[in-house]
Amino acid sequence: MPHTDSIVFGAAGFIGRSLVAELLRNGNTVTAALRAGSQDRLRTWLAGQHVDIGGLTITTTDIGEPDLALGGPVDGVRDVYNAAALMKFGLDAQVARRVNLDGAVHVLEWAARQPDLRRIVHITGYRAADGGGEQDYGNGAYEASKVEADGLLRRIADAREIPLTIANPAGVLGPGQYFGLSDIIDNLWQGRLPALPGSADTFVPVVDLDYVARFIVALPTQPDTVGRSFPLLDAATPTLPDLIRLVADHLRVAAPRFTLPTALVRRLPRAVTHADPEALSFLSSDRYDTSHSDVIARRLGISHPPVDELLRTYADGIVAGRNGAVPPTPTAGFRDGTWLTGERTDPEYVLLHGIPLNGDSWAEVIRELNAPALAADLPGLGRSAVSARQFGDWMEELMAPVRTRPVIVGHSLGTWAAIQFALRHPDRVSRLVLIAPAFLQQPASRLTGSPIAAEVVKRMSAATIAARLGIPEGPALASALADLRRPGVAQRTWSALRAAGASRDELAAALTRVTVPVDIIVGSDDPLIESTDRPVTTITGTGHYPQLTHPDLVARFLRGDSVSAASHHHTTSSS
Template sequence: MAHTDSIVFGAAGFIGRSLVAELLRTGHTVTAALRAGSQDRLRGWLDEQHVDTTGLTITTTDIGEPDLALGEPVEGVRDVYNAAAVMKFGLDAEVARRVNLDGAVHVLEWAARQPDLRRIVHITGYRAVGDGGPQDYGNGAYEASKVEADGVLRAIAAERNIPLTVANPAGVIGAGQYFGLADIIDNLWRGRLPALPGSAETFVPVVDLDYVVRFIAGVPTLPETVGKSYPLLDPATPALPELIRLVADHLRVPAPRFTLPTALVRRLPRALTNADPEALSFLSTDRYDTSESEVVARRLGVAHPPVDELLRSYADRIVASRNGALTPAPTAGFRNGAWLVGEQVDPEYVLLHGIPVDSDSWAAVIRELDAPVLAADLPGLGRSAAAGSLGEWMVEVMAPVRTRPVLVGHSYGAWAAIEFALRHPDRVSRVVLVAPAFLQQPASWLISSPLSAGVVRRMSVAKLAAQLGIPEGNAVESAAANLRRPGVAQRTFATLRAAGASRAEITAKLARVTVPVEILVGAQDPLVEETDLPVTTIADTGHFPQLTHPGAVAAVLRGELSTSAEEVAQRTA
């Protein structure tokens, strides 16, 4: 093992990887001790965060082994951080003991053998503080193993004079955390939280990830923190019902009006409550004394961010990632109920989707453009809340924009593009209408019998893709997920009906637009209305060319293609 002053166990985990990044950024040489197979995951994440890894060494370990599969003591190691744990409900008791209890003891004893040891910092949960002792693993192996380990470690350290500090973070809020509170927020977003478990006084504290890792990284520099345990949570966290109301207001969804005692929720079918029985034990009215933690934080120059901003940002990431199902766009989130992705101030392009897809349908085009782009879910569709008129909504979305972008509207998105270009020609450089529905055959498959909002809401991803005539992928998965949320399918059909009734009106408005306008269509979904505007046709595609031929669409948006279907197909194959 190369010379190193710090070693982090569990370095590929949610807290561990951020701790590695913090230590490297502050000039430490770090060994990341990982399970076999995790190396690429850690390196990839550090690269995404633009962390200089010159001082990083990666080694494979197994904390289930007494010597951690590391062998002899390592010269130069001063600080040992244990962030290794299995964090999951429904754990097998033996698995929980092996990693969270036995593994923690193995790390402690290995650290004690290091000749240059200054500190070992063990990271566990905020509810682990107590007397420890044998636990009932049948009521939740995850929490039982953490509580028991906390007591065992502190007893060994005291008996053998090992310089141990325990960090007890609450629900850590940051990119990549989808556990505990995340499930409550996800159920809220999907309309699956009719009532809130607990009471008006239930307290589920949260803490910012950056606060946690900066605190943990700095603790070994303070000698007086040896032998101490520090609860890490933001005391300004509101009680759970108020917290959920704050998030609901941000997401523009209804908050639960009632609370149910957890004892009652445990007796109800899980299919009805959508609550993990093991998670219910975390819903308590307990409060925690953080006064000593705050003193240490001030000495280290660490402060909590505003908790309301933290929760809103966290809710955005849960929605963007579908609660961890995919990697979210880093800039996706809500502003005044509108779901926006990308550059909100200086975009070169503004992309507006059609029905029934959402802003995710532009993802491949955005990659091809490789330029600042703002994409939005239209009001009442996708993830955006219902709003007033389409024109007023566009003014709100475009309010911070300082550039004169190319305004792109696909299908029904053409309505929004035309409305804004007509009202504010000085703020748009050019308009591109992709498959403008008002100049094409009506989308009869969506409007007429036998399809209905209820039928579409229940459609599988595969069936929805087949109906749209496009391949399965994230765009269809996102559309299906949104259509299943309460009210979205109904609003989608209402918008389609209104759009169908306004074809002549929007055609007349288009004739009054003074900025340059061009049209892009697929050969399989041609225009049926005459137009004097320039039209580019892409071969072998229909109503969603941005999904089937993103390279060709991007080329047209950049102004590189404006020609026949055959030439477009050949030049972008």
């Protein structure tokens, strides 16, 4: 194995991979020790972080084995970081002990045999400090195994004079963390949090991932940290009720008004509480002394980001990733209640969806465009909050930070907002593209031939809706359905559909007053029934949603590759 400065166990995990990235950025040679099958996951993540991996060696390990399945010492290793753990509720006691207890001891003893060892840093939970002895695994094997390991490692290190430092991070917040607090935020977002477990002074501390990585990586450089434990948390974290109110205000959803004692919540059915009983043990009023950690942090020149900003950004990530169900889009998040994805100040394209979709319906088109684009969920639809503003006023706010003259693209209902802005600010729009403008097409529900109760739509399967809309099943439809099943969204979608039908003549008249260049795209199965003097391009073999069925062709039209402003009607084949 090549010479290496540092080795990180659990290197493909949430904290471990950030340690690897920080070490590499600092110029260290690093061995990433991880379970078989995780190599590609780590490489992909590091590539996404634009980390130079020239100094990286990847090896597989099994910390459940006394020799870690490494076959001997690693040449030159000075610093050993153990971020390997089973971080999951509902673990079998033997499984938890094999990794979180026995595995931790194996790493400690392996590190002690390294001839150039400077430090071993063990990463565990903030509630594990000063634990030890036998634990009650009946209340949860995850925390019990971590607490027991904490005490045992200290005793072994003291007896054998092994240079051990323990880092005790609290709830680490960063992209890709779906554990603990994420479930509470997701339940809040989904309307499944009528009351909050705990009490008015329940304290669930959080800490920023970058802060944790920088702090832990630097511990071996600080001689006075040997034999000590460092809680890593932001003491400015608000109490849990205040934290949830802050997040609820950002998401524009109702915060729970009441708290319930955890003892009572434990007795309620999980189908009612949507809470893992094991997670309830983390809900306490305990506070933690971070004074020693703060001294080291100041010495290293690192500080916590504002906790309110950290929480808002983290909540955006929970919504964007559907709490771990899908890969999150890093550029997605809320601004003043509107859900935005993409480039917010310098887009070449601004994309507005139709019913029953959301901004994710443009994902394939944006990929084909390969240009800065901004997609927004319309007010009250998708993930955006309800707004009393009319489309024109909402577009004013959406476009306020935009410094470019973009192409504004509206699909179906989205054409309402696009036209309103083009009328108000023709100098700020380079071109208007209307895809399937419903006010010029046959008035009908896109799901059935008759009005649909919103609750019926919520119960439809993805396959049924895809067949009736004439679109493929896929991420765009799955995203739209996830939103429609949130409280109130399906009803607001149906109301918007009815309101749009009542304003057909108004929009048709407004279109005649638009002075910027306008192009219209429709599918051959959903043609215009109203006449217009604007250029119309027809894509054959599709209906009301060409951006989902033929994103490559739509992207070409948006770029202007196949659209002629001087020509009245084009027909483009999908074959």
